Amino acid sequence: MALQKIEVQRFSLTTSRPFDAVVASWKAGVGQLDLAAFANASKSQGTFAELEQVILTAFPRLAFKAEFKGCLCNVVRQKPTTAVDNILRDFGIRYVEGFTPPNFADLVAGAPFSE
Secondary structure, three states: OOOEEEEEOOEEEEEOOOHHHHHHHHHHHHOOOOHHHHHHHHHOOOOHHHHHHHHHHHOOOOOHHHHHHHHHHHHHHHOHHHOOOOHHHHHHHHHOOOOOOOOHHHHHHOOOOOO
16 A cells, blocks of 8 residues: 555644545544534533533643643753743753753853953
């Protein structure tokens, strides 16, 4: 069977499986939102908690915290100088072994001019 490259916006896949089989697997794993049903369900909710449950049912978080943490820690590992005064620094200090955040005082002291 020939390999196929399937592109969907920012997603690409090279596979020997038929296109229909890939789409069926994708729909089974990811699902396909019924927007009309979602709109009706979201309109019929009276409290914020009920609306939140409708949203989370349609768009589950799927380990959001772990994925978010992993993404930020990867940025810190690959580009530690970007973790100066932002949330990257916090994640680097807590979760990235051996990370020492850049210090602005060190940058000034090491500037390439005498005064």
